[in-house]
Amino acid sequence: MTCMVTGKKTMKAIIFILNVIVGLALTSQVAFAKTVKVTMHATENMVVIDNKGTKYPSMSFDGAIPGPVVRVKQGDIVDFTLINDKKNKYSHSMDFHAAIVDVLDEFSEVKPGESKHYKFEAKYPGVFMYHCGASPMQQHIARGMYGIIIVDPAEGYTKAYPKPDREYVLIQSQFFPDPEDHKAMLENRGWTNALINGKIFHYDPVHDPNAKLALQSKPGELVRIFFVNANINLPVAFHAIAGVWDKVYPNGNPKNVIYGMATYNVAVSEASTFDIISPADRPTNNAIVDHSMNAAMRGAITVLMNTPDADPKMGKGDNILPR
Numbered sequence: 001m002t003c004m005v006t007g008k009k010t011m012k013a014i015i016f017i018l019n020v021i022v023g024l025a026l027t028s029q030v031a032f033a034k035t036v037k038v039t040m041h042a043t044e045n046m047v048v049i050d051n052k053g054t055k056y057p058s059m060s061f062d063g064a065i066p067g068p069v070v071r072v073k074q075g076d077i078v079d080f081t082l083i084n085d086k087k088n089k090y091s092h093s094m095d096f097h098a099a100i101v102d103v104l105d106e107f108s109e110v111k112p113g114e115s116k117h118y119k120f121e122a123k124y125p126g127v128f129m130y131h132c133g134a135s136p137m138q139q140h141i142a143r144g145m146y147g148i149i150i151v152d153p154a155e156g157y158t159k160a161y162p163k164p165d166r167e168y169v170l171i172q173s174q175f176f177p178d179p180e181d182h183k184a185m186l187e188n189r190g191w192t193n194a195l196i197n198g199k200i201f202h203y204d205p206v207h208d209p210n211a212k213l214a215l216q217s218k219p220g221e222l223v224r225i226f227f228v229n230a231n232i233n234l235p236v237a238f239h240a241i242a243g244v245w246d247k248v249y250p251n252g253n254p255k256n257v258i259y260g261m262a263t264y265n266v267a268v269s270e271a272s273t274f275d276i277i278s279p280a281d282r283p284t285n286n287a288i289v290d291h292s293m294n295a296a297m298r299g300a301i302t303v304l305m306n307t308p309d310a311d312p313k314m315g316k317g318d319n320i321l322p323r
């Protein structure tokens, strides 16, 4: 009798342990390669392109410039759907620079009222531009159809790629006032301003009294900037005035590290990651600029305030692209 009870208990214990093992195996598999569903609408709508409320007929993803931040982990499967709203005039498409697929298949144009679904593995860690590739491509990008996909490294943070205290996304683009003149966009004629995250002097209350936002951090914090050059034709001389980039990770890949850079040239369509650490013993400010003056003075200046009373929510969690 005693023996039967012990036997049952042993069996129960074995089944319990087996369940735990199977459970752990499944969980680790899920954590290792997750499928992330991403759905976006191609939109043709009016957006505000400066701090005083000037409106402009954009082409955009989900109605805003830039489109939503997509963030996955290396190895994840991105399960993507693009819906081209019925009321739209133009065909649109989605080109993720993080995807290794077929340009004629996955990245093909989608007519108004139709949708496109595809999957890809985010194989390489880093930061990547995404954009519409429908013709004429320069017009779709110039009018706002771009964004960022962040692929966090599978191994997580390391000594070479430490955990930052705050993160910000900055995406720069050229503003062409005539939305229909795609020839001017192609030939780089007549652009009047630089947009940062969709607005002229978006985070610069120094040059634009109407600016309500600036980036914030506390003195001594490690601030990580994910930067995308969404210009049509011009590279960006990315520089932090009154600071030095502690590390630059070209394409955001932790294996690519350059130390102690004043200025780093970002190619058109390149996304790269920049770490900056402010002095810990005093409040300071940086002006993060495109050091090409034709862009800086036309909108590409971002103020980073390093003060003890920095907003604890800014640059944390989902709040890395302030709108």
Ligand SMILES: [Cu+2]
Residues within 6 Å of the ligand: 042, 059, 090, 091, 092, 093, 132, 133, 134, 140, 145
């Ligand atoms: Cu488009």
